[in-house]
Amino acid sequence: MKPRLLITRRVFPEVVEALSAAYEVETNPDDAFWTPEQTRAKAAGCEALYVVATDRVDAALLEACPRLKIVATGSVGYNQIDVAACTARGIAVTNTPDVLTEATADMAWALLMSTARRVTESERWLRDGQWGRWAWDQFLGADVHGATLGIVGMGRIGSAVARRAAGFSMRLQYTNRSAAANERELGATRVELDTLLATSDHVVLVLPYSPATHHLIGERELGLMKPTATLVNIARGGIVDDAALARALGAGTIAAAGLDVYEGEPTVLPALLEVPNVVLTPHIGSATRSSRLGMAMLAARNLLAHATGDALLTQVNAGPR
Numbered sequence: 546m547k548p549r550l551l552i553t554r555r556v557f558p559e560v561v562e563a564l565s566a567a568y569e570v571e572t573n574p575d576d577a578f579w580t581p582e583q584t585r586a587k588a589a590g591c592e593a594l595y596v597v598a599t600d601r602v603d604a605a606l607l608e609a610c611p612r613l614k615i616v617a618t619g620s621v622g623y624n625q626i627d628v629a630a631c632t633a634r635g636i637a638v639t640n641t642p643d644v645l646t647e648a649t650a651d652m653a654w655a656l657l658m659s660t661a662r663r664v665t666e667s668e669r670w671l672r673d674g675q676w677g678r679w680a681w682d683q684f685l686g687a688d689v690h691g692a693t694l695g696i697v698g699m700g701r702i703g704s705a706v707a708r709r710a711a712g713f714s715m716r717l718q719y720t721n722r723s724a725a726a727n728e729r730e731l732g733a734t735r736v737e738l739d740t741l742l743a744t745s746d747h748v749v750l751v752l753p754y755s756p757a758t759h760h761l762i763g764e765r766e767l768g769l770m771k772p773t774a775t776l777v778n779i780a781r782g783g784i785v786d787d788a789a790l791a792r793a794l795g796a797g798t799i800a801a802a803g804l805d806v807y808e809g810e811p812t813v814l815p816a817l818l819e820v821p822n823v824v825l826t827p828h829i830g831s832a833t834r835s836s837r838l839g840m841a842m843l844a845a846r847n848l849l850a851h852a853t854g855d856a857l858l859t860q861v862n863a864g865p866r
């Protein structure tokens with residue numbers, strides 16, 4: 546008998562087909578919302594679980610799944626999974642690094658450009674029929690070329706964001722737990738977070754979420770930034786204190802923000818929806834067809850490797866197999 550696999554979200558048909566060779570697969574074809582109780586009931590008899598970045602895999606879920614041997618997430622971030630609890634139960638956890646790096650870096654730039662140059666704000670105004678005539682001071686934004694870019698988190702995606710800055714002749718600074726091996730090649734200077742916030746024209750957040758990075762950017766940090774500065778978050782909700790950000794945008798503490806991720810998503814703080822100087826996208830950082838298919842397939846390849854006893858490709862916890 547094949548092991549049972551639960552896939553929590555509708556995924557590309559070719560992925561389901563590939564997995565069906567090794568697993569008895571249950572999917573969520575309509576992408577229906579499952580409560581935690583429903584997920585637990587569906588996952589109860591499964592050996593394998595295929596989740597996404599916003600599916601919580603906590604102790605209660607693990608408790609309900611005594612046969613579980615592997616959790617594969619179709620995301621590079623895995624803060625939604627209690628990895629320590631998985632490891633303690635001998636459950637392997639895999640993620641999907643690399644395949645989304647370039648697409649996500651592109652998206653950071655899409656948000657940076659549309660935020661600094663007020664693209665969506667001015668488009669809304671135009672669509673509203675408010676464009677009477679051209680004026681010198683209409684929608685004045687911030688220069689991106691020649692400006693100082695501050696990158697918080699210089700991992701794979703941070704480096705890919707940094708590489709693109711060369712085309713805009715930007716000065717680059719970053720924060721990271723350790724000095725990036727490629728800092729010379731990137732022409733980037735490592736500084737303390739407070740310095741980066743106070744001296745950057747544009748700040749991009751590209752670091753993982755953890756209890757240590759919860760509300761890393763709050764009222765105090767926003768207060769350090771230039772009133773002309775922009776902030777882009779393509780990392781994870783919860784790194785920014787969304788309520789403090791909405792207040793800072795309303796008060797003009799910073800000029801604008803571009804957000805792809807939110808605390809409590811898919812719910813977005815109403816105060817953020819009300820301020821005009823923020824560009825909001827629905828967690829689409831990796832959403833190109835090739836990137837999403839690459840992520841979905843990498844998660845599947847990990848599951849297939851597990852089923853055949855082969856080495857897992859991108860395991861995040863040492864030990865369980």
Ligand code: DGY
Binds near residue numbers: 621
């Ligand atoms: C990731 O891979 O972590 C992205 O946020 C997409 O879900």
